[in-house]
Amino acid sequence: MSNVILKQADGTPVIGLIGRIDSNNAPAVEAEIQQALGSTERDELVIDAEELEYISSAGLRVILHLRKTHKELSIINVKPEVYEVLDMTGFTEMMPVRKAYRQVSIEGCEVIGKGANGTLYRIDKDNVVKVYHDADALEDIQHERETARLALVLGIPTAISYDVVRVGDSYGSVFEFLNARSFSKLIAEEPDKLDWCVQEYVELLKKIHDTRVKKGALPDMRDTALGWAKFMKDYLPEAYGDKLLRLFEAVPEDLHMIHGDYHTKNLVLQNDEVLLIDMDTLAVGNRIFELGSMFNAYIGFSEMDHEEVKRFQGFDQETANVFWRKSLELYLGTTDEEKIREVEDKARIVGYTRMIRRSIRRHGLEIEAKRIEIDHWKAELMDLLDRYDTLLFSVNELTVEAKKENLQQVIDFVDERLEKTECPMKAEMQIDMAVEEIFVNIASYAYANEDRIGKAVIRVETLEDPLRVVLTFMDNGMPYDPLAKEDPDVTLSADQREIGGLGIFLVKNTMDDVAYEYKDGKNILTIRKNL
Amino acid sequence: MKIKKSQNESQLIIALEGRLDTLTAPQLEAELNASLDEIAELVFDFKDLEYISSAGLRVLLSAHKAMAKKGSMKVTNVREEVMEVFELTGFSDILTIE
Numbered sequence: 011m012s013n014v015i016l017k018q019a020d021g022t023p024v025i026g027l028i029g030r031i032d033s034n035n036a037p038a039v040e041a042e043i044q045q046a047l048g049s050t051e052r053d054e055l056v057i058d059a060e061e062l063e064y065i066s067s068a069g070l071r072v073i074l075h076l077r078k079t080h081k082e083l084s085i086i087n088v089k090p091e092v093y094e095v096l097d098m099t100g101f102t103e104m105m106p107v108r109k110a111y112r113q114v115s116i117e118g119c120e121v122i123g124k125g126a127n128g129t130l131y132r133i134d135k136d137n138v139v140k141v142y143h144d145a146d147a148l149e150d151i152q153h154e155r156e157t158a159r160l161a162l163v164l165g166i167p168t169a170i171s172y173d174v175v176r177v178g179d180s181y182g183s184v185f186e187f188l189n190a191r192s193f194s195k196l197i198a199e200e201p202d203k204l205d206w207c208v209q210e211y212v213e214l215l216k217k218i219h220d221t222r223v224k225k226g227a228l229p230d231m232r233d234t235a236l237g238w239a240k241f242m243k244d245y246l247p248e249a250y251g252d253k254l255l256r257l258f259e260a261v262p263e264d265l266h267m268i269h270g271d272y273h274t275k276n277l278v279l280q281n282d283e284v285l286l287i288d289m290d291t292l293a294v295g296n297r298i299f300e301l302g303s304m305f306n307a308y309i310g311f312s313e314m315d316h317e318e319v320k321r322f323q324g325f326d327q328e329t330a331n332v333f334w335r336k337s338l339e340l341y342l343g344t345t346d347e348e349k350i351r352e353v354e355d356k357a358r359i360v361g362y363t364r365m366i367r368r369s370i371r372r373h374g375l376e377i378e379a380k381r382i383e384i385d386h387w388k389a390e391l392m393d394l395l396d397r398y399d400t401l402l403f404s405v406n407e408l409t410v411e412a413k414k415e416n417l418q419q420v421i422d423f424v425d426e427r428l429e430k431t432e433c434p435m436k437a438e439m440q441i442d443m444a445v446e447e448i449f450v451n452i453a454s455y456a457y458a459n460e461d462r463i464g465k466a467v468i469r470v471e472t473l474e475d476p477l478r479v480v481l482t483f484m485d486n487g488m489p490y491d492p493l494a495k496e497d498p499d500v501t502l503s504a505d506q507r508e509i510g511g512l513g514i515f516l517v518k519n520t521m522d523d524v525a526y527e528y529k530d531g532k533n534i535l536t537i538r539k540n541l
Numbered sequence: 542m543k544i545k546k547s548q549n550e551s552q553l554i555i556a557l558e559g560r561l562d563t564l565t566a567p568q569l570e571a572e573l574n575a576s577l578d579e580i581a582e583l584v585f586d587f588k589d590l591e592y593i594s595s596a597g598l599r600v601l602l603s604a605h606k607a608m609a610k611k612g613s614m615k616v617t618n619v620r621e622e623v624m625e626v627f628e629l630t631g632f633s634d635i636l637t638i639e
Contacts (some may be wrong), residue, residue, distance in 0.1 A: 417564055439622055443592070446562055446563055450596070500629075501631055504602065504635045512598055513594070513595035513596075516594075
């Protein structure tokens with residue numbers, strides 16, 4: 011019986027090895043392989059070890075000889091016993107060696123979930139297998155495993171598949187069975203948990219968006235999104251298509267992580283732990299891309315048919331609206347209507363772009379109901395394009411009513427951002443003090459002559475080389491330069507001292523730079539503290 | 542902020558814990574307005590005071606002025622962060638700090 015079979019001759023040659031290969035038959039096996047390969051001069055060669063039972067050092071030398079002429083040699087479908095030998099002899103480090111996939115049967119197994127790219131079966135008490143719809147999903151599976159591992163290492167809690175298996179002709183990944191409920195289920199079953207879910211949801215979202223990833227480790231969402239914008243050019247009036255592409259192109263490269271499919275079905279609560287699942291869409295990019303897909307999950311997809319969100323998330327449209335709104339408020343750290351509207355609108359530009367393209371690619375333009383939907387999205391999108399000139403928005407900016415009661419909110423907002431830099435305790439206290447003095451000034455005087463309570467905007471920027479924090483305070487009140495006031499004489503005795511005027515003096519003396527300007531109807535006060 | 546009072550005849554000791562800022566200064570001001578009538582010696586214990594802003598300084602200054610007419614006021618156990626603010630604003634020369 012021959013130990014060698016040529017499994018594939020076209021393209022990359024695949025040689026199957028069968029049975030035992032040891033010092034008795036190694037020379038013959040080598041000759042057979044050479045004969046099978048003929049005069050091919052390709053670098054690639056695949057050894058299929060599916061039926062290889064045993065290999066001795068003489069057999070291993072045959073592989074080494076082959077690798078001299080085929081530098082890109084790899085071994086696949088390796089049984090555990092053979093893998094052990096390859097591992098011990100260091101072969102697994104010299105060349106790609108892939109284990110044989112265990113066969114798993116899902117006959118009679120309970121279906122516990124269905125996603126966009128696979129179905130989840132419970133195979134026994136402790137394990138579930140996600141069977142991928144696409145038979146060639148091996149690359150996707152490996153991609154998802156790698157991204158999940160990367161996320162976990164960077165501190166994002168997630169479930170990782172621990173094995174890849176064959177399920178019939180498909181591939182599957184095996185996960186530990188989580189006795190977990192998704193946030194969607196939780197909200198549907200226990201509506202009073204909604205606020206708690208919003209908190210956890212946004213906290214994890216912020217964590218993801220604050221995580222920096224090494225360049226190249228994850229796909230760049232910007233590239234994908236540019237693809238959508240280019241696609242849209244054929245379906246929008248020229249001026250709108252051009253503007254859409256311009257807006258997408260103007261989004262800068264960003265190496266912060268985004269999940270890409272961040273909605274309540276992909277967050278699960280196990281015991282007391284919140285886990286993120288479905289990591290195959292993990293990418294890097296500007297946060298607006300994330301918000302675009304979040305908008306779709308709660309509002310966009312079900313805009314024309316509110317039942318859609320019920321089918322997808324399990325809770326009704328009203329709940330979805332509330333969840334989306336509260337999440338945005340918490341994420342942006344504001345309840346300011348204008349700011350929230352602005353960010354939501356920018357998310358809608360991304361969301362509609364994505365949905366229109368998706369619908370056209372899936373259904374074409376032949377189905378009446380789908381066409382109506384597309385026309386609606388298009389009209390909305392064009393209206394938005396008339397009103398916005400950028401997709402960018404700042405999360406380092408807080409807008410609040412200028413009243414003293416909001417001081418704590420302002421200080422919390424600033425401190426949260428300072429804690430992301432390596433801001434020493436002392437500097438943080440001095441900055442807190444400056445924030446208090448300036449904000450209280452605005453709250454007390456800026457709108458003193460008006461009936462309404464006006465707004466104050468506080469922006470926090472951290473800049474490098476040298477490391478410094480720049481805070482900008484803006485209000486629309488009457489023009490007032492607090493720096494113009496003369497400094498109090500700090501050498502005077504108590505009787506001569508005036509009560510007041512100390513606040514700005516303290517700011518000037520603890521910060522490295524303080525500047526004021528009145529521009530476009532706004533008081534703008536900027537302070538800088540070097541760290 | 543927490544305010545702890547202990548009175549011994551005409552001596553009043555006020556211990557502050559936390560932050561003396563725009564939001565909490567009115568609390569201290571009200572407390573002082575209600576308590577100083579019979580007092581000749583006012584002592585602040587700032588062991589647990591972490592932060593002071595100009596609103597807090599203003600309350601201290603008016604207390605200082607009020608006590609100067611009828612007795613004395615001193616500030617004790619001042620932390621470094623708070624001391625820096627006193628020094629910067631000249632309060633270290635005005636207040637009796639121990």
